[in-house]
Amino acid sequence: MMELLEDVLIRCSECGSVIGIHKEEIEFDAFAYDHGENGMGDEIEYRHDGVIVCEECGNEIQFRISGFEYPVGAYNYDDHEIYGGDFEESPIVGIVYSQEEFDIDCAYNEFNRVERLILEISDNPDLIYNISPREFEEVINRVLQDEGFETDLTQATRDGGRDIVATKYEMGKPIVFYIECKRYGRRNSVGVSIVRSLYGVQTSDQINKSILVTTGHVTRGARRFVEKQNTMMSILDVNEIHHLIQRSAMKYR
Template structure:
C-alpha cells in the first residue's frame, strides 16, 4: 500500500475504503493460474507422486478436480464484518492466506496483504480524540471499560461503590488454561496517575488473591508508575491511547458512535 494513502485514511470515506477492499479481496471464481496448478498435479501423478493422498483433504484441489464448482470460494463477505468486527475480519483473511498461500498467484497474495493493511489502518488504528473519554462521567467511563472486557470474552461484575480497594470491575475467565480473575480500577482523570495509586492497586490484588490488577485511565501515567508496572507482572496500566486502541480492536472503530446505546443497555441491566 502507498504510504500517502494510508497517511490520509482517516479522512477517506468508509465507502471508498470498502470499495478498495472489495477490489483487493479474493472473489468467488476461477483464476488463470488454476490450469497450471492442475497441469502440475497431472505431471506429478504421472511421475508416481501420490497426489491423491498428499492433498486428500485439500478443498481447493477437490474443487479444481471436480470442475463442477468455482475453484475459489471468495472472501468478499468479510466486508459484512466491518466496521464492528475488524479483528474477526483480519483473522479470517489471515486464515485464508495460510490455507491457500502455496496455490495463490502473487497478485492475489498481495491483494490479501493489502486488505489486512487497509482494515488495520482504517478500523484498528483509527484515532479518536481524548475528549470523547473526558466528556464521560465516571460511571459512564466504567461502563465503557466493562463493555470492552465483555467484548474480550470476560464475565464482568460492576462492584458497588462501597467495595474495598477502589475496584470498579471484576472480570473473570473460567476457560481451562485461561482461568483468571482481573481487578479493574477505572480513573476518569485529566492529571497523570502517580505511583501511589498503582501501589495501592497492587496491594488489593495481593489481598484478594487475584490474577492481576488493571488500571484504566482517560489520562496517562507517571514515569515511576510505568516503572512499577514493568517490575510487577500482576499490574497492567492502560492509558487513554491504549484504551482507544483496544476499543477499536475489540468493539469496532465506530464505538464512539455507539456510546448512547452501550450506556442505555447497561443502565437497564
C-alpha cells in the first residue's frame, strides 16, 4: 500500500501561517481502475482527501494527495492539489509492502540458501551456469538488495516480461526498474527481440528504466537497440554479474 514518506507542511494562503501534519495522521483510501484486456491488470489509486482549518485565521484548506500503483506492485506516479493554501514541499509518497503472516524461521532459511549460492558462485564463477533460472533470479534479486534497491521478485510462472521490480530512491523520489533475467549458457545468444519485448513492457507501464541481466552472449543488434534508448535501458553481462556477486560475497564473509 501507499503511505507518506515525510510529514506535510501547509502554508495558509490567507495569513501565511504554516500548519504541520504528521505523516502517520494521513490515511489513504484505495480505488481500483480496470484497464481492460490490453492493460497490465488493475491500476490502484491511493488517495487522501483532507480538510484542515487554520487556527490563526479560520481559513478552511482542502487538499488531496494521491499515489498510483500500476501494474500492481510497481510505483507509477503521485499527484496532489490544494485549495486555500500551498504545500511548502510536494508530498512524497511510496509503496510499503506488508505481509500479515511472516514465518521468521522460513525466511531465515531462505535467506541463507541464497546467501550460500552467492558465496559458492563467488568462489567458482562457472557455477552460475549450473543453477536453475529461478535460482538465478533469486541471486540477482539479492545482489540488487545489497546494492540498496527495494525489490519485489515476481512469481516464477507469470512475470509479464519483468522478473524483478526494483526501486531506488533519489532525492526522496522512487525510481522504478524492471529487471529481466536470462540465465543462458555460454553459447546461447540474447537477440534484439528480447530487448524489444522488454522495452515494450517498460514503456507500456511507464517505468523509469529496464535492465536485462544475462549470462548469455548479447548480439550486436541487441546492444545497438539498448544504446539507442540512452538511459532508459541497460544490460548487465556475466562479467558485471560476477562483480556484483563478489561485492555481496564480501559483505557476507
